[in-house]
Amino acid sequence: MIIKSETVQVTAKSSVVLDFLKNTENIFYLLPVDQITDWKSTPNECSFKVQGGIVISLIQIPSDNPTQIKLKSGEKSPFPFTLTIHSLSIGDQTEGFIVFDGELNMFLKMLVEKPLTALFNIMSENLKKYFIVQI
Numbered sequence: 001m002i003i004k005s006e007t008v009q010v011t012a013k014s015s016v017v018l019d020f021l022k023n024t025e026n027i028f029y030l031l032p033v034d035q036i037t038d039w040k041s042t043p044n045e046c047s048f049k050v051q052g053g054i055v056i057s058l059i060q061i062p063s064d065n066p067t068q069i070k071l072k073s074g075e076k077s078p079f080p081f082t083l084t085i086h087s088l089s090i091g092d093q094t095e096g097f098i099v100f101d102g103e104l105n106m107f108l109k110m111l112v113e114k115p116l117t118a119l120f121n122i123m124s125e126n127l128k129k130y131f132i133v134q135i
Contacts, residue, residue, distance in 0.1 A: 001109050005098040005120035012131040014067065014089035017096065020130075021069045021085055024060050029130050030123040047076055050119075054078055079104055098124055 010017055020026050025041040036048045038055075047057035057074030061082075069085040081102035088095045098120045104112065 001100075001102050001104050001113065003100040003102075003113065003117050003120060005117075005124045007095055007097045008124045008128040009090075010094040010096060010128050010131045011092075012094060013092055014087045014094040017087055017094045017127070017131070018067070018069060021127075022060070024058065024071070027058065030126045032119070032122050032126075045074060047074065058083065073102075079108065096124065096127065 023043050024046045025043060027046050028039055028041065031048065035051050038047070038049045040047050045057065045059040047055060049055050055076040055078075057076040058071040059074050061070045061072050063070040063084075067087050067089075069087075071083040071085075073079070073081045079102055081100060084099045084101070086097050086099065100116060100120060102116075
């Protein structure tokens with residue numbers, strides 16, 4: 001199953017945005033903090049619980065594309081997936097979006113598609129807001 005977030009414009013250069021996202025500890029700033037608990041992180045991986053008690057763990061993986069950050073699900077995640085954060089430099093701004101690629105059966109897909117789409121849109125918007133506040 002593939003889910004693509006909305007595309008957002010971030011008021012920072014792509015290199016700044018990518019450097020921020022390369023530190024997995026910064027994923028915290030993208031998440032809806034009222035919907036997560038048990039946040040744990042290092043510069044290369046993080047984990048947290050979402051509403052309903054599901055643990056999500058993310059591990060940064062190398063990407064051949066310098067305009068992307070790639071994360072894969074860790075052992076604690078309920079199903080295998082990758083998240084790819086795409087960025088495109090547009091002058092002093094960055095255009096970006098998140099792509100989720102998960103291995104889910106049809107039943108699980110029906111349960112998680114809407115909540116995951118909403119989550120990735122929130123994460124994209126929070127990235128945009130984070131850099132507005134930092135200016």
